[in-house]
Amino acid sequence: MYWMDLSEGDLMFYRDVFGWSSTVDAFTLDGAVVAGHGAPAIPGSGPRWSLHVQVDDVARVCAGADVLAGPVDSAMGKTAVLADPAGAAFVVREPGRQASCLHKPMALTWAELCTNDLAGARTFYSGLFGWNPIDIVMEMPAGKVDYAVFMAGEAEVGGVLPAEGAFAPAEPSYWLPYVEVTDADAIAARAVEAGGAVPVAPFDIPRIGRVALLAGRSGETLAVMQMPS
CATH class of the missing domain: 3.10.180.10 (2,3-Dihydroxybiphenyl 1,2-Dioxygenase, domain 1)
Incomplete structure (x- = not known):
């Protein structure tokens, strides 16, 4: 992504x-x-x-x-x-205009597929893009869930997990962007002050960082991620 x-x-x-x-x-x-x-x-x-x-x-x-x-x-x-x-x-x-700022504070840093068909997603994206899913176990609000990291060669391009173990899903299956931040709690508070919402309050994922789910004033959602110190 x-x-x-x-x-x-x-x-x-x-x-x-x-x-x-x-x-x-x-x-x-x-x-x-x-x-x-x-x-x-x-x-x-x-x-x-x-x-x-x-x-x-x-x-x-x-x-x-x-x-x-x-x-x-x-x-x-x-x-x-x-x-x-x-x-x-x-x-x-196809190659054209693209973000000139990635994997930095206040920019896109990760993408995650939340799906009701984990096995089908692994097969589909492997066949379509050649991505190789690497299995891990992730700590989420609902507890430990099966998770896979899609790899394109040596590069991590996104993650996939069951929708029931993800952030409060609005759809059965969806892609969720993550914006890197330096202070997830401060950003969550700022989102509320700006008239948005925080459907999932900041919480820690071991070895990953501190994450939260934000909703804009129009209702659209995206996640934020504070990297481990």
Whole structure:
């Protein structure tokens, strides 16, 4: 995952919480692009964050998945909206515009698939992108859950876990972006002050960090992660 995009959300909320500025179609931090915003990438979805995967050939990838929209050409690169067999939607994009700020405080640092079909997700994403799932056990609010880290070669590209063990799910299966922060508790408090909500209060995951789930003023959700000291 290398990009996230907000559709139909309240842009000012993210200025207040993360200190982002906004241009006509992007969020920036100190002049660096951290995310996009605009019309819904996922048709009829309403306010939400969508996650994007960079691919070499959108048309080829579309042949292996359920296509919800596209492919279309734009200044952002050729894109299409796909869904996995459990219904989790995501965007694929050929190389084009991308975030210039990743894996830093106040920027996208992780992506997580919460699914009601863990075995199917492993097979689907391995076949579509060549990602290799590595199994681990994760401590979540509901207790210990089976978790897998998707690897693209030596790079970690995202995680997958059962929806019932994840953050309070709004859908049976969905992708969730994580923004890196230096103080998860302070960011959660700032989100409430800005008129949003904190559906899952900050909590610690051993060896991973301190995480929380935020909801913007328009209801869309994303997670934040404070790395271990």
